[in-house]
Amino acid sequence: MQEPLVSVPASIAAAYSASRLIVRVESASDASYVAGIPRERIAWVQTCLALADFAWPEEIALDIVLSDPVHEARRLYALARLYEGSLPRLTIPSLPGAAAAAKLAIALHFPVRLLSIQPASGAVADLEQILDGYLHDPCASEPVEFFHSVLASLLRDAAPNLWTILGCDPGLFPRIADGGSAEEPESPVYPNDFVAQRLAGIVASGGECADCAYRNWCAGFFKWPDPSYDCSSVKRLLGRIDETARELRRDLTEMETFEYDRQAV
Numbered sequence: 001m002q003e004p005l006v007s008v009p010a011s012i013a014a015a016y017s018a019s020r021l022i023v024r025v026e027s028a029s030d031a032s033y034v035a036g037i038p039r040e041r042i043a044w045v046q047t048c049l050a051l052a053d054f055a056w057p058e059e060i061a062l063d064i065v066l067s068d069p070v071h072e073a074r075r076l077y078a079l080a081r082l083y084e085g086s087l088p089r090l091t092i093p094s095l096p097g098a099a100a101a102a103k104l105a106i107a108l109h110f111p112v113r114l115l116s117i118q119p120a121s122g123a124v125a126d127l128e129q130i131l132d133g134y135l136h137d138p139c140a141s142e143p144v145e146f147f148h149s150v151l152a153s154l155l156r157d158a159a160p161n162l163w164t165i166l167g168c169d170p171g172l173f174p175r176i177a178d179g180g181s182a183e184e185p186e187s188p189v190y191p192n193d194f195v196a197q198r199l200a201g202i203v204a205s206g207g208e209c210a211d212c213a214y215r216n217w218c219a220g221f222f223k224w225p226d227p228s229y230d231c232s233s234v235k236r237l238l239g240r241i242d243e244t245a246r247e248l249r250r251d252l253t254e255m256e257t258f259e260y261d262r263q264a265v
């Protein structure tokens, strides 16, 4: 079973001495706490674009979360120069400008995580545009999540899980609130099998997930937090990913057949 990664504000991270951590840094004073945390306990530091040029220790993995893609996108050029050779991951939420920011991030070879919680239909259209870029832009060389891991898993006939890929499973990625403490850590506390339990509840109540073709790997992700969210736009996006995986599998099979025939000659 995967060991939980605790997402914790930097100021109280030292109190979590038994856990692997996602350390959240929101200010320069927060950043100073990072030096006091043993490196091996930090999975990555999650921070904002304004702190990207802080003097982070080299061995720390960074996740830079955009909060205003429209205006922050132009700063990605400078970020790419600053971290040349070892680019941090960019998390791009479904906000205005997300598609343009992701397009630029792909072109600059940043690894990207698209964070889209119950997106409106316009935001799904953005995700489709980003998917097109990821699949067809010759510059695309780094993972764009969740597309990358879902496609890789479907090609291996494995069942990916959007909650895990995006680090959103509250059982595996418990989040200590900004005002939290080591004594009052996670409120509420979620069980390790939270995702399975929640999906089972939706299915048992005859919710939309019950007969959804993507249930095995979406696992009800888009029904969180509001179980009445209408998945019709999202299903179009997931269908395109599913179809792409099928096309890739056909291509691989044809290549293998061709290689077999070539060797037999």
Ligand code: SF4
Residues within 6 Å of the ligand: 208, 209, 210, 212, 213, 214, 215, 216, 218, 219, 220, 221, 222, 223, 231, 234, 235, 238
């Ligand atoms: S796409 Fe929607 S209906 Fe389908 S499994 Fe995901 S959350 Fe459920």
